[in-house]
Amino acid sequence: MKESLIESFRQDVKNSNADSFPMFVDSFTNLWDYEFGSLDDLPQDVDDLVADRAIEYGLME
Numbered sequence: 001m002k003e004s005l006i007e008s009f010r011q012d013v014k015n016s017n018a019d020s021f022p023m024f025v026d027s028f029t030n031l032w033d034y035e036f037g038s039l040d041d042l043p044q045d046v047d048d049l050v051a052d053r054a055i056e057y058g059l060m061e
Contacts, residue, residue: 005032006046013049018057025050 005028012024033039054060 001035005035006043009046010049013053016053018059021053021057022059025054 009024009028012028013021016024029039029042032042051060
């Protein structure tokens with residue numbers, strides 16, 4: 001389940017733009033939190049991906 005969710009998120013982010021990126025992040029983090037109880041277990045590479053894309057789109061410094 002985790003790997004499938006992570007892979008789906010990676011594809012969504014890869015195909016996102018500045019408008020859809022926040023939606024994909026919110027959806028992923030909400031589902032992850034629901035399924036696994038917290039975001040504490042979020043893989044580091046996904047954390048990095050979220051941060052990199054947010055910076056790329058000017059949503060985070």
